[in-house]
Amino acid sequence: MAPVAVLVGPPGAGKTTIGEAVAAALGVGFADTDSIIEARAGKPIPDIFVDDGEPAFRALERTVVAESLASFPGVLALGGGTIMDESTRKLLLDHTVVFLSVELPDAVKRVGLGTGRPLLAMNPRATMKFLLEQRRPLYAAVATHTVATDGREPEEIAAEVTVLVRG
């Protein structure tokens, strides 16, 4: 079974937060590919980056995303970098994909200097600016729906996504 909906977007878009709320509203399960990767690797994402390197993380991510898209029946949140992979973008063509968009000020505010996102550990604002510019067209290309999240409460966004996904 395929996911009811797949959430994509940059770090800080709210994929994990909104995904959990939408799954609860729909009465279905929730999964986050980052959590599946951590369980499989037996360590948190920053440790995977440090011990094994980003290419190893991306390889594991590609496998976990492909498996989840093929078989997870609930709401699936993807890590922000998954859409960089062309084979993943092709797989997403068959799915209901919600792009949670966020612009630089809110994205940086939400992610801050918090640990857990190794790509943003140094220079978060400049890195986020680069990521947004590089990835925005790719999120848009895979999306069947786009929902802007700037300046909005998670509850309101989750309600909008729930209606979109219910169809």
Ligand SMILES: Nc1ncnc2c1ncn2[C@@H]1O[C@H](COP(=O)(O)OP(=O)(O)O)[C@@H](O)[C@H]1O
């Ligand atoms: N609409 C929002 N408004 C304010 N804070 C938010 C919103 N959505 C998410 N957050 C907060 O931003 C941080 C990142 O959210 P998260 O769901 O982990 O994003 P993602 O999975 O897309 O990286 C969390 O601390 C979360 O509570």
Ligand SMILES: O=C(O)C1=C[C@@H](OP(=O)(O)O)[C@@H](O)[C@H](O)C1
């Ligand atoms: O943007 C990225 O490349 C990443 C985003 C993270 O997920 P979130 O988008 O949920 O923060 C996580 O997969 C990893 O740190 C890499």
Ligand SMILES: [Mg+2]
């Ligand atoms: Mg997340």
